[in-house]
Amino acid sequence: EPLDEGSLAVRLPEGVDVPKVLLSLQQSYQARGVNLVNVAGKWAFRTAPDLAHLLLREVQAPRRLSRAAVETLAIIAYHQPTTRADIEEIRGVSISRGTLDLLMETGWIRIAGRRRTPGRPVTYGITDAFLEHFGLEDVKDLPGVKELKAAGLLDSSPPLNFHGSPADNENEDSDAESDEDSGLEFSPDLREDDELDLPKEEANALDQTSDLDDEQT
Incomplete structure (x- = not known):
């Protein structure tokens, strides 16, 4: 804890x-691993600037994406390049303000450009970091409809335009909402997304890819 000169004088012999x-000590420690420095009018020992990087410890605490974030990520992966409006149409609900920002910060999605439609909306696509994390060589390696059905992740009804652009027909609303974690983890210590849980086929697809990646590792 930094101490001012008055506090030091009380602890030293009278007349010092x-x-x-302090000046003598500062000069004596100048070439050492710790330096005596003046911080806001008080004195304290600090690690020498040229050695500070050696003592720096970075800790990455795994955090879980919400189901809503995973659904959004899956939609982007299967329908890229896609806009925010496309994602909301497929999910049947609006996206919370931080969902796309969160996914951008994970490094798994990127801005792919702008669509040549009125308003020039921004489009999103996945990144190489996404492929690397899930052990994919290409986006074409994502599980297809047959694989997902075989794994029991899809029902017998055909999925909604699974590999194409978002369908025009109306989507069914989810019959349950929850902010339960998806189980998909990422390392950056980012803010949490508070979107509601609305399971869709695309989210299941991404969950399966994550599980396969965990088994390989």
């Missing part, structure tokens, strides 16, 4: 020239 002692 505190500023002179």
Whole structure:
């Protein structure tokens, strides 16, 4: 804890020239691993600047994406390049303000450009980091309809335009909402997304890919 000269004088023998002692100590420690420095009018020992990077410890705490974030990520992966409006149409609900920002910060999606339609909406696509994380060589390696059905992740009804652009027909509303974690983890210590849980086929597809990746590792 930094101490001012008055506090130091109380702890030293009477008559000691505190500023002179501090200056002497500062010069003595100048070439050492710790330096005596003045911080906001108080004195303290600090790690030498040229050695600070050696003592820096970075800790990455795995965090879980919400189901809503995973659904959004899956939609982008299967329908890219896609806009925010496309995602909302497929999910049947609006996206919370931080969902796309969160996915951008994970490094798994990127801005792919702008669509040549009125308003020039931004489109999103996946990144190489996404492929690397899930052990995919190409987006074409994502599980197809047959694979998902075989794994029991899809029902017998055909999925909604699974590999194409979002369908025009009306989507069914989810019959349950929850902010339960998806189980999909990422390392950056980012803010949490508070979107509601609305399971769709695309989310199941991405969950299966994540499980396969975990088994390989």
